[in-house]
Amino acid sequence: MWATILNHPVFMTFEATGYEEYSYPYALGWTLDDGRYKSVLIKPEDTWLEWNPSDSERDRQDLFDLGESALDVIKELDLDSDSGIIYVEDVDAANLWLSQLFNAYSREIPFEIEPLFQLFPTLSREDFDEERRFLIESNNFSQVSAEDQVIILQSMWANFGGK
Secondary structure (H helix, E strand, O other), X not given: OOOOOOOOOOEEEEEEOOOOOOOOEEEXXXXXXXXXXXXXXXXXXXXXXXXXXXHOOOOHHHHHHXXXXXXXXXXXXXXXXXXXXEEEOOHHHHHHHHHHHHHXXXXXXXXXXXXXXXXXXXXXXXXXXXXXXXXXXXXXXXXXXXXHHHHHHHHHHHHHOOO
């Protein structure tokens, strides 16, 4: 039986083509207010041309074959962003990638984006990174998978969040 975690912060993680102005997200992972999580591959829009296969564990064709349209992802995020705040590791990068996603359909980002480190007041950045490394290695997680990274953040929240 699964216990429901109320008031769980909403974390979001990304896989993206880079940090340049024309970069875009091609995978997202995010938690819901109740602690469950979702992850999705995003089918590139016609104007999203940037792709360097050496920068990704994914094949671009997989995004077209298995990905959801940007519009469907936007609709899903709209439904899931009840809390109004999304916590991310890199606020600037998140703004860049989410702007690219939402701008594809002339939409505004419907939530605030805040740094996740404020939720872990007892952990230094060094301790945070060490704990994340431990979880990656002990669970055979990928360092870049949006889904794996959101699972790691859930675990860290359960062990250290808000304490």
